[in-house]
Amino acid sequence: MAKAPVLTPQADDFPRWYQDLINKAELADNGPVRGTMVIRPYGYGLWERMQADMDARIKSVGAQNAYFPLFIPQSYLTREAEHVEGFAPELAVVTHGGGKELEEPIVVRPTSETIINEYFSKWVQSYRDLPLLINQWANVVRWELRPRLFLRTTEFLWQEGHTAHATQEDAREFASRIQHDVYRDFMENVLAMDTVAGRKTAKERFAGAINTLTLEGMMGDGKALQLGTSHELGQNFAKAFNTSYLSKEGNQEHVWQTSWGSTTRMIGALVMMHGDDNGLRVPPRLAHVQVVVLAIKDDEAVVAKVREVGDKLRAAGLRVVVDDRTDTPFGRRAVDWELKGVPVRVEIGPRDLAGGTAMLARRIPGGKEPVALDTLDTVLPKVLEEDQERLLQESRDRRLARTVDVSTIDEAAEAAATGWARIPWADLGPAGEAVLAEQGVSVRCLVAEDGSVPVADDAPGTLAVVARAY
């Protein structure tokens, strides 16, 4: 008799599989206020690793961290017309503080362009103060009517970068550098996620931006998920907040700005990009637990050996957990680590010990094979690098296999039922975009034929990537 599956199979019901996995791998729980989220230690461990790696990349392009208040006066939001229109329906509003009704309602930040510009306008005086490159790690709140853990939550964690530059060219270059050197490089090389880099159509732009750059990933079911975005804000906020500087030539000029963000949604992407019917598969470079060393049964020599192996692998620079909780059945523990997607399990029982070997279970390709105990510290780093590459390759192969080039709107809509379509933007245009939108299909981004990011919507040869999206 076949065992009941631990998770709803992906093929049966992908959204339910996702929900099952988040729950059983102990990544997150729903919070008590609708749409909020409790990030559990194993899920938060993924976020900590993402933060650490991303933070180093953000600093390496010259940005410094700071912290701006959670509470924004409601009047700030209204200063940039498109911005308030975009965010008004999603705001949480504080009306009482310290036991009294407030004179002016306060908005819980949905993003910080407005409050940050208020300070930039004080800090920036001269061209010597530019570029000003600021980042913050923070929580933000956007009221969510159809919440889904990690993907759409009323409160989420993110980093938001905000910069001011002397010229439009500087701002444009910096926005592009964030898209490529920070976000895309991180996603490919750490998260093992293939992405398509492009620009958003006017319809899909950030509220208040003149250009939005995006990275789009294809999930296991063929839908798209928007990952990091990097916006050129032009002078919209600079004019609303009078953020200006004295140029070298002695003129008062408004600054040119960017903002850019990436969120806990990347954890949801990780699940939907790399997960399978047995659970999550965590890319080794990201994993806060790369290796778990399991004692198969309660035997003194076995328990001593798993601890010794654990120490040895830690000394080899790996991130290791030793699982010697032999009061819990081995099978249950193995399934658990499989659900959590730990890249490699080293399983040791009395028989292995006698033979000087361990069972090596690889989560990413699957399968088990015996390995000599004394080669583990040299074998495992190679295995982990191999499996890191494998995940990226799988995600790229899937996107290529499930993306088709089409020439009509009907074909595009049809392709979007199972994957992505590429169609010349000149043939689709805003009118075609509106037709697709009625069928739940959106233009994820515009790309050039050679895969680069077009400098304008109407650049010759621009293709629209269309898909259903999360």
Place this chain on the structure above:
Amino acid sequence: MAKAPVLTPQADDFPRWYQDLINKAELADNGPVRGTMVIRPYGYGLWERMQADMDARIKSVGAQNAYFPLFIPQSYLTREAEHVEGFAPELAVVTHGGGKELEEPIVVRPTSETIINEYFSKWVQSYRDLPLLINQWANVVRWELRPRLFLRTTEFLWQEGHTAHATQEDAREFASRIQHDVYRDFMENVLAMDTVAGRKTAKERFAGAINTLTLEGMMGDGKALQLGTSHELGQNFAKAFNTSYLSKEGNQEHVWQTSWGSTTRMIGALVMMHGDDNGLRVPPRLAHVQVVVLAIKDDEAVVAKVREVGDKLRAAGLRVVVDDRTDTPFGRRAVDWELKGVPVRVEIGPRDLAGGTAMLARRIPGGKEPVALDTLDTVLPKVLEEDQERLLQESRDRRLARTVDVSTIDEAAEAAATGWARIPWADLGPAGEAVLAEQGVSVRCLVAEDGSVPVADDAPGTLAVVARAY
């Protein structure tokens, strides 16, 4: 003619000196919503270093990070009677979300005991699940009527730890371990802050705790500031949220809990403990900028040399900034780094270059002396360690010099005008505490004669440390 002081001198007006320093050293600005705070990059850099060091300590005692929602249903707060009484006057309340009035108002977390217990009650089933040791880094909101940057702000950043244990003894031991191994050790060895470890009187306890352990530091003006606190919660929240477990013996038992926190207030403490009339003095082990290498004037060889020295010192493991902004006058830059409290400045001009030396300016003891360029990488690490010790010694000397042993309430009140007093708790008691409170003097903590933390308020020989406090 004497130069005008950069800051209001401490002796003239200590609170104003503090405000001047926070502003001119670019640590923080007031936020637009009363009581909120913008932490500027240099101030946030201090916080990042505090976080990194503290986080490692927290993990080393076995706690794991997680994240719980910002938004708490108002009804949760009311479940523990003392807790709601303590926090109700300080709450910020969200009444509207997504464009609609909410059915139940939402509280912006002032602390997370309630929401965390809601989840602990689901996660803890058996004695095998204990101890459960959780920490989170987060922002919290407590409406503040008399705000002061870093010391009392409506929103602040902190870590809050929350644990559940099988027995009262386990919880008690853990709360004490946090006070000593995490907080006190960090404050002494990284922040170079002398502190007194004690327990709070019933009047000063955390709302909902059965015991509050505290660390109190003496500021430059002789007042006290409460730093990290660690609370035994007994079974108060466990009963309110029914957090219970099946014991080894097969009985259903409520857990015993602790909670503990430390905040961005530590930055304020750093300023008031180590600052002087020239600005901040940052302890070298904490400093995100330990050394600044300054080019005195715009000279090609000088600029090349400061960069070379910067690289060499970085290679020696120091955290270095190279200041070659020779379009700003040298004097202004030097004052600026002095205000920011960078422990060591290495100043290089054409004359130094010719002699193969640099001027070494030490911020902590003060003074300048020439040092051979080729010895900098061996000299500076020693200088920095010396100055780290010196700061701690200064802070300890000040506390000892300004603490007096007294035997009457009048003497205690008098001593509190300029420093701290110690008085037998048996002579003071809650009645004497109330008398002192009328004069703005509080019992900061109870300590044993040998400096250890008494196990109970009425332990024989217990002394009360009384002071004015921030």
